[in-house]
Structure formats: C-alpha cells, structure tokens
Amino acid sequence: MAKEEGFVAEPGSQEGKVSISRDVIATIAGLAATEVEGIAPPKGESFPRGEAARKLVDVELADGRVRIGIKVAVVYGHPVSEVAQRLQEKIKEEVEKMTALPVDAVEVEVIRVVFPEEEPLEEG
C-alpha cells in the first residue's frame, strides 16, 4: 500500500487503519506547550497550528513510534531545564492521549528567553 506523505499511521486492524497527519501531532504538541507554565512561543502570541506548526515542531516517525522536536522560549524567572522537562512530559502525555501513538522522545530547543515586561502591561 502506498504510504501517504506526511501521515503517521497506526498499526492497522482488519477494519482499516487510521492515519494521522504530522501537522495534527505538531498542533497538539504546540497546544500542550501553551499549557506549561514558563514556556512561551518564541514568536508571536501563540504556537502556530496546522501547517504553520512545522516551523517550530518537527515530527518524526520510526517504526510506528513518534519523536517530536519543538522550539520554544522560556519566560524569564523560570528554571530552564525544569520547565523543559515538564514540557517534554506534557507533550508526551497529550500526544499519546490524543493519538494513541507512542512517543519515544521529545527534544526541546530553547531558542530564547522572553521577559514578562515585554508584554504590554499597565503600570504606574
């Protein structure tokens, strides 16, 4: 059977198989990232979804198992390696819950630090 580009397939059963787009997995990973305190999107206000998510989230498939790479920013004041580990756990959990695909590794790349006062806030 032809393998469709960009799709990650679950091992099929006799009734057919379910294929999940890499972009879907990337979007789930991005959404999971927004839920981790201390993690911010490197650019803009939110993690991109759909096709645009490819820029920040890299999804790899090997033997029915998923590896994810994600680029993020850490909010100043949060311990970098700790929030990165929390992010790894969160992404693994969310992707496995929503796709039923086993996640082997989540590689996190911290490309910058954002300072909270960069966001517009009202202060006297």
Next chain:
Amino acid sequence: MAEQKLILERPLGRVSVHLSALEAIAARAVEKVEGVRPLLRSGGLMNIFAGPEEGLVVTLGEEQVDVELRIAVVLGYPVHEVAQGVQQAVREDLEGLAGIKVGRVDVFVKQVIPPQEALVLEEESEEGGENDG
C-alpha cells in the same frame, strides 16, 4: 556556524538551550547590580546588554557554561565589590533562576565612569525601555 547550544540529556530526550538565551539572563543579572554601566567607547555607547560580541559572552562547557563579562564601574563605587557583585549575580541567576550549571564567571573591569556621565547613560538606557519597576 550554527548557533551554539548547551545540551542537556534528559530521560525523555535532549534539551538544548541556545547560548543567546542564557546571555539574556546573564545580562539581566548584571543590570541588577548597582554601580555597573555599559562600556563607553569613543563614537558612542557599547552596550553590554546588546549582544554576545559586545561585552557579555557565554561559552560552552560540558553540561555547564562559562561566562565572560566586560563592564564599566561608576566612579565612587568600590570596583572590587561591584565586580564581585556582578560575578555573584550572574552565577545566582543562571544557577538559581535558570537552573543552569555555571563554571567560571570572569569579570573584566575595563573602565570607570564619572557619576555625572553615568547619569546621562542612565537616561539613555531608560529611553531604550529599561525599567526598574
């Protein structure tokens, strides 16, 4: 050359931290120390908070980083204490705040600045959006 990264191997996969991110944290630590100013150079300001080649350099060790800083001290402040304060602040913020292991923090005091010039600098840097809250 690709941007240098601090690599931390973790059970769920690799965490890599760009050195520029750590430099931003270190620069913020320096700003907290009283009596320290960006270097002044003929032809204008050399801002130590502007970028890696300009006074604050983080280099890579094994699962840890080294920091090298060039600063100016405002005249009237005890140079040695200010420099030590900078060393301590940078180490505390990178280790305590960011959870990154720090090897050496080398501080080079390159200049002293008369207080009246330091005031001018302060105003300029405030225009640049610096705020002590």
